Amino acid sequence: MSNLEFAPPKYAQIVQAIQARIEDGTYPVGQMLPSESRLVREFGSGRSTVVRALQILSMHGWIEREHGRGSFVKGIPAQSNERSRAGASAFDAPESAADTAIVHAGRANAPAAVAEVLGVPQGSPAIVRQRVISEEGAPSELVTLWFPLDVASGTDLGQTEVIAIGAREHLQAVKQVRPARIVERLSARLATPDEQEALHLEAGTPVLGVLATVFDASGDAVAVADIALPGDLHELEDSYPAT
Amino acid sequence: MSNLEFAPPKYAQIVQAIQARIEDGTYPVGQMLPSESRLVREFGSGRSTVVRALQILSMHGWIEREHGRGSFVKGIPAQSNERSRAGASAFDAPESAADTAIVHAGRANAPAAVAEVLGVPQGSPAIVRQRVISEEGAPSELVTLWFPLDVASGTDLGQTEVIAIGAREHLQAVKQVRPARIVERLSARLATPDEQEALHLEAGTPVLGVLATVFDASGDAVAVADIALPGDLHELEDSYPAT
DNA sequence: GGCATCCACTTGATCGGACGAGTGGTTGAC
DNA sequence: GTCAACCACTCGTCCGATCAAGTGGATGCC
Numbered sequence: 015m016s017n018l019e020f021a022p023p024k025y026a027q028i029v030q031a032i033q034a035r036i037e038d039g040t041y042p043v044g045q046m047l048p049s050e051s052r053l054v055r056e057f058g059s060g061r062s063t064v065v066r067a068l069q070i071l072s073m074h075g076w077i078e079r080e081h082g083r084g085s086f087v088k089g090i091p092a093q094s095n096e097r098s099r100a101g102a103s104a105f106d107a108p109e110s111a112a113d114t115a116i117v118h119a120g121r122a123n124a125p126a127a128v129a130e131v132l133g134v135p136q137g138s139p140a141i142v143r144q145r146v147i148s149e150e151g152a153p154s155e156l157v158t159l160w161f162p163l164d165v166a167s168g169t170d171l172g173q174t175e176v177i178a179i180g181a182r183e184h185l186q187a188v189k190q191v192r193p194a195r196i197v198e199r200l201s202a203r204l205a206t207p208d209e210q211e212a213l214h215l216e217a218g219t220p221v222l223g224v225l226a227t228v229f230d231a232s233g234d235a236v237a238v239a240d241i242a243l244p245g246d247l248h249e250l251e252d253s254y255p256a257t
Numbered sequence: 258m259s260n261l262e263f264a265p266p267k268y269a270q271i272v273q274a275i276q277a278r279i280e281d282g283t284y285p286v287g288q289m290l291p292s293e294s295r296l297v298r299e300f301g302s303g304r305s306t307v308v309r310a311l312q313i314l315s316m317h318g319w320i321e322r323e324h325g326r327g328s329f330v331k332g333i334p335a336q337s338n339e340r341s342r343a344g345a346s347a348f349d350a351p352e353s354a355a356d357t358a359i360v361h362a363g364r365a366n367a368p369a370a371v372a373e374v375l376g377v378p379q380g381s382p383a384i385v386r387q388r389v390i391s392e393e394g395a396p397s398e399l400v401t402l403w404f405p406l407d408v409a410s411g412t413d414l415g416q417t418e419v420i421a422i423g424a425r426e427h428l429q430a431v432k433q434v435r436p437a438r439i440v441e442r443l444s445a446r447l448a449t450p451d452e453q454e455a456l457h458l459e460a461g462t463p464v465l466g467v468l469a470t471v472f473d474a475s476g477d478a479v480a481v482a483d484i485a486l487p488g489d490l491h492e493l494e495d496s497y498p499a500t
Numbered sequence: 501g502g503c504a505t506c507c508a509c510t511t512g513a514t515c516g517g518a519c520g521a522g523t524g525g526t527t528g529a530c
Numbered sequence: 531g532t533c534a535a536c537c538a539c540t541c542g543t544c545c546g547a548t549c550a551a552g553t554g555g556a557t558g559c560c
Contacts, residue, residue, distance in 0.1 A: 023513060043474070049540060060515040062305075065541085073316070081541050082522030089474060092438060097340075102499065182499070193499035195335060200495070202445035202465035202488030220463035220488070222445035228499060231332065245445030245463070252443070252495075256345065256425070256436035256471055266543060292510060303545040308511085324511050325552030 024059050028067035031057075036076060036087055047077060047085040097252035101198045101226025104157045104239040106180040109145055117144040117156075117212055119174045128160045131227045132235050141166035143181070146212050153213045154247045158240040165191065165236050181237065182228070194231040200224050202245070209242045220245040267302050271310035274300075279319060279330055290320060290328040340495035344441045344469025347400045347482040349423040352388055360387040360399075360455055362417045371403045374470045375478050384409035386424070389455050396456045397490045401483040408434065408479050424480065425471070437474040443467050445488070452485045463488040 021027075035041045048056065053064045068085055071077045075091035109116060124132060124140040132140065140160050147155040159181055166172050169188045177184055185191040205213065205221045215221075224241040243250075264270075278284045291299065296307045311328055314320045318334035352359060365385040372379045383403050390398040402424055409415050412431045420427055428434040448456065448464045458464075467484040486493075 025513080051540085060517095062516080063514060065543095066513090068541090079541065080522090082524085082539085084523095084540060097495070099497065102497075105499075195496060196499045197494065197496040200443065200465070200493040201491065202463040202486070204461075204463050204488075218447075218461055220445040220447055222443070222465070243445070245447075248444065250443040251440065252340070253438060253440040254342065254345075256348075256439045268543080294510085305546080306544060309543090311511090322511065323552085325509085325554085327510060327553095 024057070025063050025066040025070070028053070028057055028059070028064060029070050032067065032071060033076060037090060041087050043087050043089050045087055046083075047087065049084060092253075092255065098250040099196075099198075100224045100241050100243070100250065101196050101228075101239055104159065104226060104241055105182040105193075105196075105228060105237065107147075108179050109143070109176045110178045111147075113148045115146050115148070116174075116176060117146055119143045119172075121172065124160055127225060128238050128240060131225065131238050132160065132162055134162060139163060141172045143171065143177075144212075149247070154244065156209055156212050156242040160238040160240070162236070165189075185236070191236055192230055193228045193236065195229045196226055197229065198224055198226045200250070205242065205244070213242065213244060215244060222248055222250070267300070268306050268309040268313070271296070271300055271302070271307060272313050275310065275314060276319060280333060284330045286330050286332050288330050289326075290330065292327060335498065336496075341493040342439075342441075343467045343484050343486070343493065344439050344471075344482055347402065347469060347484055348425040348436075348439075348471060348480065350390075351422050352386070352419045353421040354390075356391045358389050358391070359417075359419060360389055362386045362415075364415065367403055370468060371481050371483060374468065374481050375403065375405055377405060382406060384415045386414065386420075387455075392490070397487065399452055399455050399485040403481040403483070405479070408432075428479070434479055435473055436471045436479065438472045439469055440472065441467055441469045443493070448485065448487070456485065456487060458487060465491055465493070 022030075032041070032047070036043075041047060047053075047068075050061055050064050050068065054061050057064065068077065068079060072079050072085075075088060077085050078088045079085045107114070120142065121139050122142040123137045124134060126136045128140070129136045129138060134140065140162055142158060142160055144156070144158040146153045147157065149155075161171050161181075165185070169184060170177055171181065171184070179187075182193055186193075201223050202220055203223050205215045205217075205219045209215065209221060210217060210219070222243040222245055224239070224243065226239040226241065227235050228237040230236050265273075275284070275290070279286075284290060290296075290311075293304055293307050293311070297304050300307065311320065311322060315322050315328070318331060320328050321331050322328045350357070363385065364382050366380045367375060367377060367383040369379045371383070372381060375383065377383070383405055385401060385403050387399070387401045389396045390400065392398075404414050404424075408428070412427060413420055414424065414427070422430075425436055429436075444466050445463055446466050448458045448460075448462045452458065452464060453460060453462070465486040465488055467482070467486065469482040469484065470478050471480040473479050
C-alpha cells in the first residue's frame with residue numbers, strides 16, 4: 015500500500031480478491047456472497063466500485079446476481095471453447111522448424127475444392143506451398159497452403175526458399191492483409207495417392223481432412239490450407255459448455 | 258416515450274442506438290465516436306450511464322476505447338466460435354424423430370475407449386442406447402450413447418422403449434444430473450464391422466469418429482456418445498476469429 | 501526550425517447519494 | 531390458521547461531481 019508502484023484499479027483488485035476466495039473455497043459454489051454493502055465496508059470503497067467488480071465477475075461467469083436476493087457463487091468458469099485449431103497453426107507455423115520439410119513451393123493449378131473457396135475458376139493458377147511435418151521422425155501431417163495470385167504478388171510466398179516465419183505473419187508484414195476469420199471444414203476420407211507418398215501411407219488409409227480458409231475483414235478469402243492428418247496419428251479435441 | 262410500457266434501461270438503449278448507427282454506416286468502421294460529453298448531451302443522461310454503455314460495446318468488440326484519444330468503431334463483432342456440435346445434438350435429439358431407428362437399448366459391456374472416459378474398468382457393464390439416423394432414406398449416422406449404471410439407475414435409459422425427449426433432458430428431469438461441459442475427440446478411422454452393417458457401408462469406408470463425453474460440474478463423466486459419421490456424407494464446420 | 505510549455509479535450513477511476521424494485525421474514529388484524 | 535401489511539435487506543439503475551492521466555494542437559521562447 016505504501017509504495018507508489020503500479021497498482022491495478024480498485025475494482026480489478028476486488029475482482030481478483032473474490033476470484034481468489036472462490037478458487038480456494040472461502041466462498042463455496044452455490045453460497046451467497048457477502049452483500050454489496052458488506053463488501054463496501056470490507057474493501058473500503060464506494061458501492062459503485064464494488065458493483066462494478068461484481069458485474070465483471072457476473073459477466074465472466076464466476077457469480078450470478080439475483081435481484082432482491084443476493085449474489086451467488088456459480089463456479090470457476092472454464093474456457094468457453096477449447097479446441098485444436100489445425101487451420102490456424104498451419105498459417106502460423108514457420109517452415110524453418112526442425113521437423114518440417116518443404117515438398118513443393120511455387121505455382122500450380124488450384125484443384126476444384128480449393129478454387130471454390132478461393133472464389134476463382136477451377137484450374138486457375140495459384141501459389142502453393144506444401145510441407146510435411148514429422149513427429150518423432152515419422153511423417154505425420156501434410157499441409158498444403160494455397161494463395162490467390164493477387165494476394166501472393168509482392169511477397170516471398172511464390173519463392174522456393176524456406177520462409178522463416180509463419181505465412182500469416184509474412185503476409186501481414188509485407189502487405190496490408192489482415193486476416194479476420196478462419197473457417198475450417200473437417201471430413202474423413204481416404205488418403206490420396208499424393209498423400210500416401212508424402213506421408214508414407216498405404217492405400218486405403220483413412221485421413222482426417224481439414225480445409226481451412228482465411229478470410230479478411232471484407233469477406234474475401236486470402237488463403238486456404240488443405241491439411242491431411244492420418245487417422246491413427248491424430249485426434250482433435252474440442253470442449254464447450256453444455257448449456 | 259409517453260407510454261409507460263416496459264422500457265429497457267437507459268444504458269441499454271444507448272448501446273442499441275450506437276449499434277444501430279454502426280450497422281447502418283452512420284458511424285463507419287475506424288471513425289471516432291462522438292465524445293462522452295457529446296453523447297451525454299445527445300442522450301440527456303449522466304456521464305456514468307454513457308460510459309457504461311460504451312464499456313459494454315467495448316467488451317462486446319463493437320468499439321475500442323483509447324485513453325486520451327476517444328472511442329473508435331471496430332466493426333460488427335462476429336460470433337466468436339461457430340461449429341457443428343455433433344456431441345451436443347446426440348444428447349439432445351429425441352429418439353422419436355421420424356428419421357431415427359433404435360438399434361439396441363439395454364445393458365452391455367463398455368468397450369475400452371468408452372470405459373476409459375467413463376472412468377470404469379474395461380468391460381464393466383453400462384447402459385447403452387444405439388440408434389441410426391437416416392437422411393433422405395439412407396442411413397447416415399450411427400450414435401451410441403453410454404451411461405454409467407449409477408447415472409442411469411432410476412431413469413428410463415435402461416428400458417427398451419423409445420424415449421421421446423433427449424437423453425440430457427430426461428436425465429435432468431428425473432435426476433439432479435446437471436451437465437456442465439462436453440468434450441469431443443474427433444478422428445478419422447475405418448468403419449467397424451458393426452458400423453458397416455448398421456450404416457450399409459462397404460469394408461474400408463472411412464468414417465469420422467466423434468467421442469463426446471459429458472461431464473457434470475464436479476468433473477465426473479455422466480455419459481459418452483460414440484458417433485460414426487461416414488466420411489462422404491458428413492462435413493463438420495468450425496469458424497473462429499483469426500486473432 | 502526546434503523545442504518546451506501550456507491548454508483544451510479526451511477517457512479512466514472513484515465516490516456517495518438517490519430512488520426503484522424484488523425477496524423473505526415478522527407482525528398483526530381478522 | 532389465513533392473509534395482508536409492513537419492513538429490513540437485497541440488487542438495478544442513474545446521477546453529477548472530482549481527480550487523474552493520456553493526446554494533440556497552439557503558443558511562444560530560443
